[in-house]
Amino acid sequence: MAKIKASKGAPYARIIGVGGYRPTRVVPNEVILERIDSSDEWIRSRSGITTRHWANDEETVAAMSVEASGKAIADAGISAEQIGAVIVSTVSHFKQTPAVATEIADKLGTAKAAAFDISAGCAGFGYGLTLAKGLIVEGSAEYVLVIGVERLSDLTDLEDRATAFLFGDGAGAVVVGPSQEPAIGPTVWGSEGDKSETIKQTVAWNEWRVGDVSQLPLDRDGNVKFPAITQEGQAVFRWAVFEMAKVAQQALDAAGVDPADLDVFIPHQANERIIDSMVKTLKLPESVTVARDVRTTGNTSAASIPLAMERLLATGEARSGDTALVIGFGAGLVYAATVVTLP
């Protein structure tokens, strides 16, 4: 039997750069109200959202990713050729083959980096970060680019008053690299497939293509609606606040970080009410800075955590070296939480 040489990785991994891209078009609640019977006050009180960004035709999943990644690579102080793998988490890239990660890796000028897409909904950033850490410590890549990117405006039912105001578009990226000290804690993650109906795409693509009007949701004009993301609001809220607070606590415990030593909390930016209730349930000290990017960005699924991270660092609300608890949760249901040192 031949002896196989093992790869040699870094002792630990850390996030060394972050970047974000927000589409140029800012959409206020007034625009959402053109299609649903609601009010600005109702939307704000249920979600905290006042504006969100919607992508135009040029702001594709790939284009937004390249912009965000370019900033993250510059922030990391490395060159694109040094990136060994590109991981893209998205649910809103409609051309599934080939993976959009390959186009992004090429446009960035990587040296034929390994590139692939993952589907983990709003937990996608944490899933990607966990993979990146593993690749670096195991030795398959020195630097890994993790991108969360969505054009959820394409999957929004603008006539559904429960979700029309929620979603936004954007891309967030981090570069993960080698570290001599632990800077990404253990990931507490999992799936609850028995709750798959809680958040989902309304109609599968093949059912939609068949277009059976007796089976599919129709719009006001009687046309088959494009597939959209729908959710059971109360069930999602209960799970997100009370079950995810437990997961967040487990991530703190696994990292050995006391809430009093935590600087920043960056939960998935689903809804400010969820964030408020999580903070209360977790009993986080007032000294912890809480990301509330959802107010002006909406829910951007896999992109929300890196976008919020970038904004907190850009505004000075958080600083490089701060200890941050990040948790993503969403369709699946899936979740991932970990404690990181901010870049």
Place this chain on the structure above:
Amino acid sequence: MAATQEEIVAGLAEIVNEIAGIPVEDVQLDKSFTDDLDVDSLSMVEVVVAAEERFDVKIPDEDVKNLKTVGDATDYILKHQA
């Protein structure tokens, strides 16, 4: 020991007061959570979870929508408490 109707209403009043800031005395059997007490659908989830803990009862998501009034919630807890 199982809670009485009176104890449940008093407990719900404290919970609603803590979560939505509604005066305890306003929480009466005939009051609608949404229309009279201004408890929206998300706050209602918080009320339900707090009530579950306080009265040792499970209130699944599919039953929450049937709890329109304080009386509905009280009856539900009376019937289902351990």
